[in-house]
Amino acid sequence: MRDLFQYVPGNSLIHRLNPVTKIFLTVVICVAAFITDRIPYLLFLLCVDLGIGFAAGVPRKALGILKGLLRIAVFLFVLQALVVRRGTPVFWIFTDTGLVTASKVVLRLIVVCMPLAMVLAVTRISDLANALVQVLHLPYKYAFTLTTAIRFIPQFLEEMGGIMEAQTARGVEFDTKNAFRKLGLMLPLCAPLLISSVRRSEATAVAAEVRGFRLRTRASGYKQYPFAPADLAVLLFSVLLIAGAVLI
Amino acid sequence: MIRIESFSFTYEGEKAPALEDITLRVEEGGFAGIIGPAGAGKTTLARAVSGIIPHHYPGDYYGRILVGGLDPVDTSLTDLSRIVGMVFQDVESQIVSSVVEDELLYGLENFGVPHEEIPERLETALRQAGIENLRERSIASLSGGQRQKVAIASIIALRPRVLILDEPTGELDPVSSRQIFAMLKTLNEAYGITVIVIEQKIMLLSEFARQLIVLSRGKIAYQGPAREVLSHADELLQLGVNCPRVARLSMLLSERLGKPLPVCVNLDESEAQVRGCLHD
Numbered sequence: 001m002r003d004l005f006q007y008v009p010g011n012s013l014i015h016r017l018n019p020v021t022k023i024f025l026t027v028v029i030c031v032a033a034f035i036t037d038r039i040p041y042l043l044f045l046l047c048v049d050l051g052i053g054f055a056a057g058v059p060r061k062a063l064g065i066l067k068g069l070l071r072i073a074v075f076l077f078v079l080q081a082l083v084v085r086r087g088t089p090v091f092w093i094f095t096d097t098g099l100v101t102a103s104k105v106v107l108r109l110i111v112v113c114m115p116l117a118m119v120l121a122v123t124r125i126s127d128l129a130n131a132l133v134q135v136l137h138l139p140y141k142y143a144f145t146l147t148t149a150i151r152f153i154p155q156f157l158e159e160m161g162g163i164m165e166a167q168t169a170r171g172v173e174f175d176t177k178n179a180f181r182k183l184g185l186m187l188p189l190c191a192p193l194l195i196s197s198v199r200r201s202e203a204t205a206v207a208a209e210v211r212g213f214r215l216r217t218r219a220s221g222y223k224q225y226p227f228a229p230a231d232l233a234v235l236l237f238s239v240l241l242i243a244g245a246v247l248i
Numbered sequence: 249m250i251r252i253e254s255f256s257f258t259y260e261g262e263k264a265p266a267l268e269d270i271t272l273r274v275e276e277g278g279f280a281g282i283i284g285p286a287g288a289g290k291t292t293l294a295r296a297v298s299g300i301i302p303h304h305y306p307g308d309y310y311g312r313i314l315v316g317g318l319d320p321v322d323t324s325l326t327d328l329s330r331i332v333g334m335v336f337q338d339v340e341s342q343i344v345s346s347v348v349e350d351e352l353l354y355g356l357e358n359f360g361v362p363h364e365e366i367p368e369r370l371e372t373a374l375r376q377a378g379i380e381n382l383r384e385r386s387i388a389s390l391s392g393g394q395r396q397k398v399a400i401a402s403i404i405a406l407r408p409r410v411l412i413l414d415e416p417t418g419e420l421d422p423v424s425s426r427q428i429f430a431m432l433k434t435l436n437e438a439y440g441i442t443v444i445v446i447e448q449k450i451m452l453l454s455e456f457a458r459q460l461i462v463l464s465r466g467k468i469a470y471q472g473p474a475r476e477v478l479s480h481a482d483e484l485l486q487l488g489v490n491c492p493r494v495a496r497l498s499m500l501l502s503e504r505l506g507k508p509l510p511v512c513v514n515l516d517e518s519e520a521q522v523r524g525c526l527h528d
Contacts, residue, residue, distance in 0.1 A: 210334055220360065
């Protein structure tokens with residue numbers, strides 16, 4: 001979980017794509033997942049997700065994300081299957097419609113979340129911010145907010161882990177198997193964590209300002225992000241994905 | 249280069265001043281070390297010189313500071329940062345990118361360094377910090393010391409006239425600490441950058457800094473050339489500042505032999521002095 005959003009250096013085709021193309025592909029996969037109403041097509045999209053992960057040379061990351069999502073998915077599946085009461089019962093109180101709906105919801109969740117996490121694994125945050133500013137004309141302030149938020153997540157988790165380890169060493173039962181008890185122990189940590197992250201964000205603001213944050217314009221970026229033939233190919237692929245979702 | 253006259257500062261909401269009646273000068277091309285126990289106001293002084301006080305920390309501000317002729321009160325932080333580069337104590341909060349190269353690019357891009365000049369600046373800064381081999385590395389994968397070097401490199405790439413470092417060797421081992429100071433010395437001597445460094449390792453300061461400023465409870469306890477300040481070993485110890493052993497040895501020798509001897513600041517000097525005394 002801690003390195004979920006961390007960049008994995010590499011030089012694959014996916015790594016070299018324009019960051020905007022990657023974001024676009026992610027959005028397209030999301031849209032396709034919501035347009036389609038067929039389980040086979042959702043499974044196909046899942047294969048696309050995994051395919052991207054393998055093509056980018058980060059299969060372990062892709063499978064790791066999938067594994068993480070599966071845990072949430074199981075919970076969501078049971079909940080959804082219990083809530084939907086239409087259709088004929090097939091097993092205990094579960095109905096066929098319920099199971100089908102639950103499968104779709106869960107598949108959508110996985111299909112949508114996977115590429116989002118993977119974009120961050122194969123794109124440098126600064127490239128992402130610069131490309132958004134240069135190509136999509138997003139104001140730098142917002143790009144900076146976005147990238148800082150992403151960068152803070154692992155730091156935040158690290159800090160949380162640190163506090164928990166320190167307290168476990170002093171006898172607090174953070175290693176308990178009881179999830180509710182663990183949650184109860186974690187709640188009091190929220191205030192100190194919040195304070196330290198506010199303090200850290202202030203420090204980051206100052207540090208950015210003394211390095212000319214306010215002077216930055218769209219033309220500041222040193223690296224350029226032109227669109228290459230590979231980007232065009234991805235664009236074409238995206239159109240096919242959407243068309244497939246509508247037609248199949 | 250830096251002139252501080254009767255400067256006092258109290259953070260908003262605090263009763264006691266963090267700094268009181270500070271008067272000091274650092275000449276252009278100088279190398280000043282600031283030392284003092286925790287809570288002495290070292291970081292506050294660094295913030296005041298770099299303009300972060302009063303722009304980011306409100307409070308009662310008395311006296312006057314001039315940095316390269318500019319008054320931080322009337323100058324925007326951005327303009328001031330063209331002259332003063334600051335490396336923060338919390339390196340983590342200073343880092344804005346995920347890859348070393350991007351971290352160095354950030355400031356260069358912002359300050360509008362011409363794009364054709366950027367590759368050379370990047371390489372020079374990496375070389376000066378001794379981290380050419382880390383250029384493509386992800387920052388998350390670096391050790392504390394390496395991150396510190398990246399933070400320093402990202403500031404020296406901007407070629408400021410004044411470089412302020414707040415405990416740059418706090419997380420480093422003795423060998424890396426010495427490397428950082430050797431690097432600061434080169435920057436100071438070869439590029440004429442004025443260096444101000446807050447540091448707890450007195451041995452390094454006494455060896456590299458030409459001017460020492462000892463702070464205690466928000467006031468300047470001692471300031472002057474390193475040797476002169478170090479001759480107050482007993483008083484410094486009472487303030488909570490250790491004196492390097494070579495300096496103490498000089499003083500012990502001069503006491504025992506009953507003749508004044510210069511205070512040594514490094515091992516070579518000390519060796520020569522002891523040999524000289526034995527010879528006599």
